[in-house]
Amino acid sequence: MGGVTVNASRLGLGTLRRLPAGSRPLVRPGAVPAGIVHLGLGAFHRAHQAVYTEEAVAAAGGDWGIVGVAPRSTDVVGKLAAQDCLFSVTSSSGAGNQTRVVGALAGVRHAASDPAAIVALLADPAIRVVTLTVTEKAYQLDPATGLLRPDEAVLADLGSDRPPRTVPGLLVRGLLARLAADAGPIALMSCDNLPSNGERLHSLVGQALDLVGDGGDERIAGWLRDNVSFPGTMVDRIVPASTPQTLADAQAALGVSDLAALAAEPYRQWVIEDRFPGGRPAWERAGVVLTDDAGPWERLKLRALNGVHSATAYLGALAGRETIAEALEIPHLAGVLRRLIAEDVAASFAPPEGVSVVDYGEQVLERFANPVLRHRTIQIAMDGSQKLPQRVLHTIADLRAAGARPRWAALVVAAWMRFVQGRADDGTPLPLDDPLADRIRAALAAGRDSPAGVAQALFGLTEVFPAELASDDEVRELVVGWLTALDRHGVEQTLAGAA
Ligand code: CS2
Numbered sequence: 001m002g003g004v005t006v007n008a009s010r011l012g013l014g015t016l017r018r019l020p021a022g023s024r025p026l027v028r029p030g031a032v033p034a035g036i037v038h039l040g041l042g043a044f045h046r047a048h049q050a051v052y053t054e055e056a057v058a059a060a061g062g063d064w065g066i067v068g069v070a071p072r073s074t075d076v077v078g079k080l081a082a083q084d085c086l087f088s089v090t091s092s093s094g095a096g097n098q099t100r101v102v103g104a105l106a107g108v109r110h111a112a113s114d115p116a117a118i119v120a121l122l123a124d125p126a127i128r129v130v131t132l133t134v135t136e137k138a139y140q141l142d143p144a145t146g147l148l149r150p151d152e153a154v155l156a157d158l159g160s161d162r163p164p165r166t167v168p169g170l171l172v173r174g175l176l177a178r179l180a181a182d183a184g185p186i187a188l189m190s191c192d193n194l195p196s197n198g199e200r201l202h203s204l205v206g207q208a209l210d211l212v213g214d215g216g217d218e219r220i221a222g223w224l225r226d227n228v229s230f231p232g233t234m235v236d237r238i239v240p241a242s243t244p245q246t247l248a249d250a251q252a253a254l255g256v257s258d259l260a261a262l263a264a265e266p267y268r269q270w271v272i273e274d275r276f277p278g279g280r281p282a283w284e285r286a287g288v289v290l291t292d293d294a295g296p297w298e299r300l301k302l303r304a305l306n307g308v309h310s311a312t313a314y315l316g317a318l319a320g321r322e323t324i325a326e327a328l329e330i331p332h333l334a335g336v337l338r339r340l341i342a343e344d345v346a347a348s349f350a351p352p353e354g355v356s357v358v359d360y361g362e363q364v365l366e367r368f369a370n371p372v373l374r375h376r377t378i379q380i381a382m383d384g385s386q387k388l389p390q391r392v393l394h395t396i397a398d399l400r401a402a403g404a405r406p407r408w409a410a411l412v413v414a415a416w417m418r419f420v421q422g423r424a425d426d427g428t429p430l431p432l433d434d435p436l437a438d439r440i441r442a443a444l445a446a447g448r449d450s451p452a453g454v455a456q457a458l459f460g461l462t463e464v465f466p467a468e469l470a471s472d473d474e475v476r477e478l479v480v481g482w483l484t485a486l487d488r489h490g491v492e493q494t495l496a497g498a499a
Contacts (some may be wrong), residue, residue, distance in 0.1 A: 001164030011101065013084040016365040019254055020419040025103030025487050026058035029085045032065040034106040035281075037121050039167060040133035041077065041108065043068040046090045047239040047264040049131055049191060052286045054104035060282035063269055065106025071134065071167060074209075077110045079260040088250045090373045098266075099253035111170060115163035122174025123185040130171075132201065133191045133235075136386035139200050168208035175205065175228065176212075177337050179220065185227040185277035187381065191235045193306055195298050195390045195464035196234030198273060231273040234297035236305065238367060239264040240375040260440045265370055273299040296352040299394075303345045304357055305410065307391035308337050308422050312368060313380035314415035316474045319491040324368050324375045332495040334365060340408035347397040381435040384439065385464050390414075397469060407478060411498075415491075416480035417458050420444070425490035436463060451483040 008015065016024060036053065038045055050066060057064050068085075070077045080087060085105035091098045111118050120291065121127055132138075157169035164170045171188065178186065190197035206227075207218065210411070242262055250261035272283065274290040284290055291297070316327025330333055341361035351357050392413060396406040420440050424428050434440060439461060447457025459470040469475060485494040 007058050007082075009127060009153070009256055011083045011086050011088065011167075011254060011256050013086070015256045016086075016101075017293070018256060019101060020322035021255055023088070023100050025054065025086065025101045027054050027065075027103040029065070029103045029214045029396060031107060031260040032057055032106060033063040033127060034067045034124060035279075036066045036129045036131060037069060038066050038119075038131045038133070039069050039071060039111070039170070040135070041068040041073070041080070042133060042212055043239045043241060043262050043264075044235075044237070045131075045133045045191070046087055046102065046105075046236055046260075047262045048268060048270065049133075050104040051089060052104050052288060053272055053281050053285055054102055055281070055286035056281040056283045057104070059310060060417065061280055064129075064278075064281040065129075066104050066131075067107045067109060067121060068105050069109045069111050069121075071111045071170075071474050074110050074113070075178055076260065077108045080108045083258065083260060086258075087262065088258045090246070090249055090253065090263045091266040092249075092263045092370070093266050094371050097249060097372075099250055099251065099262075101258075106314075112165060113169060113313075115165060116174075118170050119163065119173045119177050122186075123177035123181045123183050125181075128184070128186055129276065129280055130174075130186060131191055132167070132186045132189070134167050135383065135423050137383060139190075139192065139194060139197075139204055141360070143340075144455060145419065154208065155211065158208060161171070168204055168494075171205055172208040172212060174328050175209075175224070175442070176220070177222050185229075187229045187231055187276045187278065187280070189231050189233055189272070190420045191233055193235070193302060193387075193390070195302060196232060196295065196396070197298070198230040202230040227277060229275040231271065231275045232294040232298065234269070234271040234294050234301050236270070236301055237264055238357060238370070238373060239266040240373055240376060241379055243374065245374075263373065265373060266369055267367055269301075296350065299349045300351050300357065300360060302356065302390045303317065303392075303395050303441075304341055304361050305347065306387065307345065307359065307395060307409075308341060308364055309368070310384070311337060311340060311412040311415065313377040314384075314419045315491050315495070317377040317381050317430055318415065318424050318486070320417060320426055321377055323373075324377060324380065325371055325373065327367050327377055328365070330492060330495065332499040335499050336408065336411070336495055340412070344399060344406050344409045345395055347402070348395040378431060381430075382418060383435065384420065385434050385436040385461065388413070388416060388464055393465065393469060396475060397466070400472060400475065406475065410467065410475060410478035413484045414455075414479050414486055417442075417454055417479070417483055421454065436461065439463070452480050455480045455483055 046137040090099045154166045157164045157166045190201040246263045250258045271289045321327040346357035396409045399406045447453035
């Protein structure tokens with residue numbers, strides 16, 4: 001972190017006193033030494049984990065400042081550095097806005113320009129927790145083996161002596177440096193929207209160690225077992241990408257400009273498996289639920305929130321709606337989403353004790369209808385190949401295992417299949433922003449003639465569709481039925497016909 005910013009009109013330590021009292025940070029950056037390294041400095045981390053951690057430190061103390069690391073983007077690092085790591089979060093709802101500056105970040109770094117500094121941080125005894133929000137695509141697992149499928153960048157990273165550039169590379173080099181420095185135990189906690197995210201991160205690190213040739217080393221394996229934990233978590237808060245309006249709202253509330261401002265819904269939830277061998281912030285003081293098994297919470301959130309989000313995003317984008325709240329106004333969509341939740345999602349898994357999936361789903365629909373958030377359908381639609389499995393296909397697989405028909409979940413698959421063809425119902429082009437975009441386009445080129453051909457071609461993407469699902473005739477028939485209706489009649493008529 002640099003010195004005090006001397007810019008009278010910009011958020012920074014030098015302008016804190018000018019903020020309205022209710023908007024000031026709970027913790028002054030620089031006053032709390034770093035104990036956490038966070039990889040992935042996007043909007044979600046800053047409006048979720050950073051807010052919780054600041055509240056926990058304000059309530060109970062502890063050296064738990066966060067060093068925020070941006071793996072690639074220099075933009076956010078530059079903006080935060082110019083503001084002494086301060087940024088604001090505006091909680092927005094129909095009931096009004098509330099803006100508060102967050103002081104949780106003790107520093108910011110850009111990994112790509114100084115990877116050695118990140119490795120050194122991971123080997124620093126003061127750092128006892130590493131958290132990650134690096135999105136689904138950073139955890140590429142081979143569906144056949146369940147193991148990490150290293151891409152070329154990871155292989156190049158781990159096979160050379162130069163400083164690492166990928167997330168697995170940084171983690172593995174950092175852990176080996178930590179062992180060499182005898183810097184003590186540490187928890188690595190994935191906060192990405194994936195099932196068993198703790199185990200996945202564990203597997204990712206294990207596979208990466210194998211690739212550097214150290215996986216079989218008993219000393220390293222023993223140290224990892226005894227000193228490094230991988231707690232699973234369920235994270236939840238809707239935080240759309242910031243817009244010029246977000247910055248204007250923040251400026252109006254704060255009286256100074258904040259180029260790193262965020263807007264989020266008021267609701268938030270965090271469930272964490274309590275395994276922290278080097279200690280942790282008193283997150284329970286900020287409302288975090290600590291548990292031994294986050295699995296039921298993850299399934300609930302991925303299937304009843306994220307799956308329904310993706311459904312709304314694909315159907316909404318196809319029907320020409322810009323935001324999730326606007327999409328929810330498509331006649332009959334809310335009714336169809338309620339049936340997806342009640343008939344498919346709720347029947348697919350056992351929720352956490354005492355939780356009703358249908359009630360949870362009602363709350364989700366209310367959150368999606370937030371009129372001021374303007375969460376774009378196109379933003380949620382991106383990376384569909386990485387999101388569909390845990391959000392929708394697991395629901396289908398569990399229903400099939402119980403002999404049930406996944407009628408509504410099949411509609412979501414069909415909506416994705418129509419979305420990736422790149423045209424809305426009125427012919428407007430839709431962007432395909434997905435790490436498998438080339439594979440998807442190649443598959444579509446092979447099966448463009450009919451809905452059945454498109455479905456056949458896309459079911460062949462083994463990274464997305466497990467073999468047993470791709471070869472399930474009943475699922476295929478349902479998907480082709482929906483795809484045919486969407487192709488012929490568009491979203492609005494298809495929903496009207498289904499309701
Ligand atoms: C959304 C999530 O972008 C997406 O795919 O479904 O980011 C969602 O807003 C969060 O998971 C809410 O916690």
